[in-house]
Amino acid sequence: MRDRFTVPIMLCLTFIAGSWAIQPRWISLFNGKDLSGWVARGDATWEVKEGVIIGQNGRGHLYAAPVVEDFEVKGEFRITGQGKGANSGLYIRASEPEDNPDGFPRGYEAQICNNQEAHTGWLWKPGKPTGKATALLTRDGEWFLMKVRAIGDSINIWVKDQLVMSYSDSEYKKGKFAIQCHNPGMMVEARNLYYRKLK
Known part of the structure; x- marks a missing residue:
């Protein structure tokens, strides 16, 4: 009787272990110490303090080195107003404009902003709100987790583990x-940044 159940159970465990084994691993985008592997564009100033990337004092973008196609990326973010509205975003499949490397990236943006209709969790294309987020789950001065998955033409955004777009x-x-870092008079912070390739 025991043998009747042992074989199916072992097959199930083997399948589960195999599934786990083929999951792509998460790769860190940030070493927690400095901006090695990142390139700053624009006027904003970027620094690292206590394991956190901080951007402020202007408009600019901080690019990570990897060039990827299909992937998941996740991180923790916080925006804070310093006299003006705070507005940020996590760009994916992005590149510096050839005619103006300090300009807005060409690519998709997972919006981080709590003071407008096209708020945190919306998908933006350059200058245009494109994919609507179903709920605003964040507020200024509060850390939150965001994850983005892009496979082919399918793009999904999670905020606080809730699929919103x-x-x-x-x-x-x-x-x-x-x-x-969208403008002067604000600060954006980021930590625990990871990605994994899905292709």
């Missing part, structure tokens, strides 16, 4: 990750 678009197929 799903959209299909194929304009940008691969590129870099970037963090935005």
